[in-house]
Amino acid sequence: MVVGGNTPETLEKHHECLKKQREAVKYRLKKLAARQSEITKKSSVIRESIIRKYQEIQTVLDKDLRITLSHLEMEERAAVSALDGLMERNCSLIQEIEQDLARLTVALNQVDTEPDTMEDMETVERVMDLLNSTDPSRVSLDEAKAEQILSLTNKMLLLICSQTPIIKKLTNSYSSDVFLDPETAHPKLIISPQGDSATYTDTWQQLPDLPGRFDTTLNVISLQGFSFGRHYWEIDVTGKTYWELGVTYPTIPRKGTTEDCWLGRGAESWCMEFFDGEYTAWHGGVPHQLPYTKRFCRIGVLCSFPAGLVTFLEADKMTPLFSFCAGTFSDCLHLALCPGHDHNGNNAKPIGICNAISPTSDL
Structure with missing residues (x-):
C-alpha cells in the first residue's frame, strides 16, 4: 500500500531517520546540560579562590595594623608612665609645701617665734629644681617615627589604589x-x-x-x-x-x-x-x-x-x-x-x- 506517494520502505527509512535525529538532539541536550553544570562549578571555584585571596590580603593588612598599633601603644604607655612619675613628684612636693604653710601659719600666730628663713629658701630652691626637671615638654612621643609610619601607610594606600579596581586593569x-x-x-x-x-x-x-x-x-x-x-x-x-x-x-x-x-x-x-x-x-x-x-x-x-x-x-x-x-x-x-x-x-x-x-x- 502506498501512502501519499511514499512506499512503506520510504516511510520506514524516514521513521528511522527521525529516531536517530531525536537521539542526536537528546544527546546534544544532555551535553549542553553537562556543560552548564561544568561552567557553574568552575565559576564557583574561581569565585571562592578570588574571595580567599582578598581574605588573605585583609589578613595581612590586619596583622600589620596590629603590629603597628602595638608599637605606638608601647610608646604611649612609656610616655604616660613617665608623666605619672613626674606628677607624683609634684604631688609629693605640694604636700610638703602644704605642711610648711601650716607650720608658718602657726609661727605667724606666735609673735615671739622667729621664722626659719633658711628652711624657706631651701623650699624655694626645691620647687625651682622640681619645676625645671618636670617640664612637660621633656616627655613626648616619637613624632618623627609616627610621620614615617603615616608616610609608609600612605604609599601603601596609593599602591593599592593604583591596582584597584582590579577589573579596570583587566x-x-x-x-x-x-x-x-x-x-x-x-x-x-x-x-x-x-x-x-x-x-x-x-x-x-x-x-x-x-x-x-x-x-x-x-x-x-x-x-x-x-x-x-x-x-x-x-x-x-x-x-x-x-x-x-x-x-x-x-x-x-x-x-x-x-x-x-x-x-x-x-x-x-x-x-x-x-x-x-x-x-x-x-x-x-x-x-x-x-x-x-x-x-x-x-x-x-x-x-x-x-x-x-x-x-x-x-x-x-x-x-x-x-x-x-x-x-x-x-x-x-x-x-x-x-x-x-x-x-x-x-x-x-x-x-x-x-x-x-x-x-x-x-x-
Missing part, C-alpha cells in the same frame, strides 16, 4: 581601537576627521545617499566589526543631556522610520540611553529602566563573545550599570553611537570614543 586590556564610519552617519551628524566623535548639527548635510547610511535615526557605527574575543570601549558623554550608545550587528536597518532603526529597538542591537535625566537599557524593543540619577561622564561598553555578554559600566569605578545575556552572537558586532538631537539647545557637545591606554606588560 577590562582595559580588552580595549580595541575603533573609528566611526562616516559613510554610515546620518546627514545631521558631523564625524571628526579622526573618526572618534560625532556631533549633532541642525543642518542637513548634502552627502551621498549610500546604502549603509542612516537616513532617519541619528546613528553612526564603527568601521571595524568584531566576531570573537572580548572588546571594550569607553565613550565620553560629558555635558550631554541625551545620548544612545551600544553595539549592533551590521544588519541593523538603516532606512526609513521603522523602529528597528533605533538602537536597541530591534533584535540586531543592544544599547543604553540617557534622556531627560533617566537611563534606560534597550534590546529587542524592551526597555529596562535603570535606577541611576547621577550624570555619568564616561560609559564603558564591554562585549564578550565567549560569554555572550554585553555590559554597560560607569567607566571611572567600573561599576556595572546593566548587562544583557545575549547568548551566542550570530554576526559580528560594531560599536554604535547616537549623540542625540539638540534637546532644547542643551545637547550640543559631541559624543566621543576614548581610546584606552594600551595594556601594560604587568597585566
Whole structure:
C-alpha cells in the first residue's frame, strides 16, 4: 500500500531517520546540560579562590595594623608612665609645701617665734629644681617615627589604589581601537576627521545617499566589526543631556522610520540611553529602566563573545550599570553611537570614543 506517494520502505527509512535525529538532539541536550553544570562549578571555584585571596590580603593588612598599633601603644604607655612619675613628684612636693604653710601659719600666730628663713629658701630652691626637671615638654612621643609610619601607610594606600579596581586593569586590556564610519552617519551628524566623535548639527548635510547610511535615526557605527574575543570601549558623554550608545550587528536597518532603526529597538542591537535625566537599557524593543540619577561622564561598553555578554559600566569605578545575556552572537558586532538631537539647545557637545591606554606588560 502506498501512502501519499511514499512506499512503506520510504516511510520506514524516514521513521528511522527521525529516531536517530531525536537521539542526536537528546544527546546534544544532555551535553549542553553537562556543560552548564561544568561552567557553574568552575565559576564557583574561581569565585571562592578570588574571595580567599582578598581574605588573605585583609589578613595581612590586619596583622600589620596590629603590629603597628602595638608599637605606638608601647610608646604611649612609656610616655604616660613617665608623666605619672613626674606628677607624683609634684604631688609629693605640694604636700610638703602644704605642711610648711601650716607650720608658718602657726609661727605667724606666735609673735615671739622667729621664722626659719633658711628652711624657706631651701623650699624655694626645691620647687625651682622640681619645676625645671618636670617640664612637660621633656616627655613626648616619637613624632618623627609616627610621620614615617603615616608616610609608609600612605604609599601603601596609593599602591593599592593604583591596582584597584582590579577589573579596570583587566577590562582595559580588552580595549580595541575603533573609528566611526562616516559613510554610515546620518546627514545631521558631523564625524571628526579622526573618526572618534560625532556631533549633532541642525543642518542637513548634502552627502551621498549610500546604502549603509542612516537616513532617519541619528546613528553612526564603527568601521571595524568584531566576531570573537572580548572588546571594550569607553565613550565620553560629558555635558550631554541625551545620548544612545551600544553595539549592533551590521544588519541593523538603516532606512526609513521603522523602529528597528533605533538602537536597541530591534533584535540586531543592544544599547543604553540617557534622556531627560533617566537611563534606560534597550534590546529587542524592551526597555529596562535603570535606577541611576547621577550624570555619568564616561560609559564603558564591554562585549564578550565567549560569554555572550554585553555590559554597560560607569567607566571611572567600573561599576556595572546593566548587562544583557545575549547568548551566542550570530554576526559580528560594531560599536554604535547616537549623540542625540539638540534637546532644547542643551545637547550640543559631541559624543566621543576614548581610546584606552594600551595594556601594560604587568597585566
